[in-house]
Amino acid sequence: MFPRLAPRPLYNTAPRLLHRPSLTLARNMTTPTPVWKPDASYERRDMPPADGGEPSSGPTAGQVDAYLAPKLLHPSYGADPALPAIQSRALEAGIPAISVSPLQGQFLSILALSLGAERILEVGTLAGYSTAFLSKALPGHGQVDTLELDPHHAAVAQENFLNADLFPFPTIHVGPALETLKRLEKPAEGAYDLVFIDADKEGTLGYVKEGLRLLRKGGVVVVDNAVRSGKIALSREEEPSPNVDGMRRLFDWIEQDGGRTVLANVTQTVGAKSWDGFAILYKLVE
Secondary structure: OOOOOOOOOOOOOOOOOOOOOOOOOHHHOOOOOOOOOOOHHHHOOOOOOOOOOOOOOOOOHHHHHHHHHHHHOOOOOOOOOHHHHHHHHHHHOOOOOOOOOHHHHHHHHHHHHHHOOOEEEEEOOOOOHHHHHHHHOOOOOOEEEEEEOOHHHHHHHHHHHHHOOOOOOOEEEEOOHHHHHHHOOOOOOOOEEEEEEOOOHHHHHHHHHHHHHHEEEEEEEEEOOOOHHHHHHOOOOOOOOHHHHHHHHHHHHHHHHOOOOEEEEEEEEOOOOOOEEEEEEEEOOO
8 A cells, every 4th residue: 555665775884865765654544543551561660769768659650651651652653553563573583672662752752843853863773663753753854864783683673664664764874883973974954953872871972972063053962871770970989880981971071061062951760761861962053
């Protein structure tokens, strides 16, 4: 009923997508709203401790997510049946279940829509779950470039994009993220409007700096897993993990920047992914 995209090469060294396939928007079909069903993990998520040190004795954050999700997830965004299919395929392929939650993914869609985004750069494709939320928020002429280190993950993501009939169709760049970012230039149509980073945390500062180079003034960088269950607040002696220290280096850089380059904030999150947070950086300069 709808034309299908032919498989495309996974590796793309070009700094931008050179052509776009024609595809009727499958998400504009009139389909029944799927019933969202939380999995068992939603009952096991705990709240972070309050200042007194004791966790909340009420409903868990995961239970709150389970309450909110069927009320808030939109049938063309978080409740699109293509999204659980992406997660299922990732599980079958042995890909870690570390993508954003449905509500977090829909937050990314809302952010992209509020920016009027036309071009989005993602660092860390995994199986393409968050990429799908980003693509859904773009106009038909939009562009999504997503970077993935692991060729197996990239192959599964490519399959997921085809099965989900995503449009605009994301371009996957396979290889070390920092090397790929340094090769990229701003798209000819204009700089990126949004950069989403959900990759190894040790390299976060480098990804942010290169992302800012490719981002327009007034654009936004979002970094997932910025709080690390609160471990960022511990000293390096108490918590020497490279992933935690990678986030500390980002916050040290923001402090040293002194508001010249970015306006930044961290929003702590609880829910299906437990206790973590998003770092959000607004670019102040050209």
